[in-house]
Amino acid sequence: MTGPATLPRLAGYGAALPLLVAVMAFVAQLALAGGLALNTALANWHAELAGRLTIELPAAAPGERLEEALALARATPGVRTAAALPKAEVSKLLEPWLGKRGLADRLPLPTLIDVALDTPSAEVAKTLATRLAGAMPEAVLDDHRLWFGHWVVLLHWLQFIAAGVVLLAVAAGALVVAIATRALLAAERGTVEILHLLGARDWQIARPFQREALQRAGLGSLAGLALASLALLLVGHLLARADSPILAGRLLSWRDCGWLAATAAAFAGVAMLAARATVLGDLRRLP
Amino acid sequence: MIRFHNVGLRYGQGPEVLRDITFTLEPGSFQFLTGPSGAGKTSLLRLLYLAQRPTRGSIVMFGTELNKAPRRAMPDIRRRIGVVFQDFRLIEQLSVLDNVALPLRLAGQREERTTRDVTELLRWVGLGDKLQARPSILSGGEQQRCAIARAVVTNPALLLADEPTGNLDDAAAVRLLRLFEELHKGGAAVLIASHNTGLMQRFPHRRLQLSDNALVAAPALAA
Secondary structure (H helix, E strand, O other), rough: OOOOOOOOOOOOOOHHHHHHHHHHHHHHHHHHHHHHHHHHHHHHHHHHHHOOEEEEEEEOOOOHHHHHHHHHHHOOOEEEEEEEHHHHHHHHHHHHHOOOHHHHOOOOOOEEEEEEEEOOOHHHHHHHHHHHHHHHHOOEEEOOOOHHHHHHHHHHHHHHHHHHHHHHHHEEEEEEEEHHHHHHHHHHHHHHHHHHHOOOOOOHHHHHHHHHHHHHHHHHHHHHHHHHHHHHHHHHHHHHHHOOOOOOOOOOOOOHHHHHHHHHHHHHHHHHHHHHHHHHHHHOOOO | EEEEEEEEEEEEOOOOOEEEEEEEEOOEEEEEOOOOOOHHHHHHHHHOOOOOOOOEEEEOHHHHHHHOOOOOHHHHOOOEEEEEOOOOOOOOOOHHHHHHHHHHHHHHOOHHHHHHHHHHHHHHHOOHHHHHOOOOHHHHHHHHHHHHHHOOOOOOEEEEOOOOOOOOOOOHHHHHHHHHHHHHHOOEEEEEEEOOOHHHHHHHEEEEEEEEEEEEOOOOOOO
């Protein structure tokens, strides 16, 4: 195919196509951003909790039991440090539920010992649990795995759903382009037929449709990306205000932002391929 | 060069619009395709410019048996055929120059040579001052010359014209036929569908006569 004057400019897809693609790209990018952010949150969480255990002593336990528990923990191979959490810190942990009026200070709260392992190890946790059970059965060892495991399952399902939303949005975008291409083919029927009769190959006829779809869908997906970026900035701002330890820090890395931009490019690429497939499929009815 | 053998054509489930068509077009021949309206002239032309596949029989064009040829082989065959459609079928979004250049560009000819060849051809058919004009502002005769230029720009081996003199007065029709004869001198086989018997008398070339959707012996033309 030679220069741009080879084939006539098409009547065009009109304004509706970029608009529809923008909406779908927006939905896909929000879903993708959600999935990526969940990934980061999960990694943050895991980094926070992996290799840490908590020993819980009942509030009524005598003070020397704390020292015994600390000594037992520190004597366990694989334990790096063991330190009692100050009461103020325990109270702070409970603030979201009990409020800031000092109620936590008046309640018989358990004593918590934060245990850090040299490396995350189920074996060390098991040894420590066995030793605690033998020496002080009233102590409870929490290795966080049970509740963390539930969260991991939930987050993985949310990521799976987000990936499904992305795929559905891309598929819907391709469908919209295919329908619009059919309409454009009908409008350009005479031109297409004369090109065919003059000896144009199918790919030569498909090319202006592809170019038009790429431009229009590219415009739409960029608009979707811009809207999604604004929405994500807003969510980031709200999360920062929430001051949550779990959702602290940047939830989207530059690489994640690259994925979002790649999704916008993918929308344009899929639109181009959808237009091409539609035109080639339609041309097959011609001899 | 082109051989039809027992070719039949029907559209969908309808009756046959062409029956048992057998003929040969030799390279460099000049023939009229004639017959009353509805006899099947346009359908036969559609088979010749590959807008239609026959429902039966065999067609061999330029050594390729169309029934056995894959669809992807058709563009190369079409590029050896020039067609002047009855309604010209010029593309309105393109200038006269770009309309005529289209077959060359589709064939991948270099742009500088294309522009030079097309400009020269358009001057030859009297459209040298209309290179950038859109087809809609041309007169009927100019549109026809543009369509002829597009049909011959690739030096086709076969030139087909569907009722090219239909809307012309006698003088213009004669001029047009002389133009086709000039093009024929370049070596192309020419087949012109027409029912203008007066013109055929003035240009006594061989005739393919269609009647009731079949080829019949061409009757003698009245003196």
